[in-house]
Amino acid sequence: MKKHSYFFLLIIISVAISLWAYPQLPDEVPTHWNAAGEVDGYSSKLFAVLFGPILLTSIYGMLLGVAKIDPRKENYKKFAGAHQIFVNAALTFFVAIHIAVIFSGLGYRVHMDWIANIGLGLLFIILGNYMPKVKANYFIGIRTPWTLADETVWAKTHRFGGKVFFIGGVMLIVSAFIPSSFRVFLLISSIVFIAIVPMVYSYFVYKKVTQT
Numbered sequence: 060m061k062k063h064s065y066f067f068l069l070i071i072i073s074v075a076i077s078l079w080a081y082p083q084l085p086d087e088v089p090t091h092w093n094a095a096g097e098v099d100g101y102s103s104k105l106f107a108v109l110f111g112p113i114l115l116t117s118i119y120g121m122l123l124g125v126a127k128i129d130p131r132k133e134n135y136k137k138f139a140g141a142h143q144i145f146v147n148a149a150l151t152f153f154v155a156i157h158i159a160v161i162f163s164g165l166g167y168r169v170h171m172d173w174i175a176n177i178g179l180g181l182l183f184i185i186l187g188n189y190m191p192k193v194k195a196n197y198f199i200g201i202r203t204p205w206t207l208a209d210e211t212v213w214a215k216t217h218r219f220g221g222k223v224f225f226i227g228g229v230m231l232i233v234s235a236f237i238p239s240s241f242r243v244f245l246l247i248s249s250i251v252f253i254a255i256v257p258m259v260y261s262y263f264v265y266k267k268v269t270q271t
Contacts, residue, residue: 111157
């Protein structure tokens, strides 16, 4: 039960804010923003207050559930601390987004582009710091055919990938403070950098390992 305490705290916070805000919200609430931070989508206030807690519960259940069904589930015990940090960091990010949506609906000026970019950047920085601790599994980490085929490739890729995630996270945070005309480019570049570079690196490490 203790390991679930942070999740329960976040659920209490998100539900309490939803219940407090619901009577004050207009019938339609901004729920989507473009990369420039401009509102481009609305939903009903019922959707706005329910989506956050439901999403939070779903993500938590999914992240815990995969550890139960993974064929390499025994490896989760070897990075249990890092796994818990990953889960808590992801949940915190989504709660922050939920709170921002609610306050935007209440009429407060919310810079969702700043919140999303900085929050996502911090999330990747946290993931990067703990990525080297992740052991081979099928759901969490840098899962390519080459990392899953060889433990050495997995370990080297995750040490390298941790640095890539950290740098990509910093790039995402920086993108929040530059003009919107360049923000989209840096945002997309950061995501591509994080997604592609470790994958390519794992291939070359695999080729090197298998040829020695």
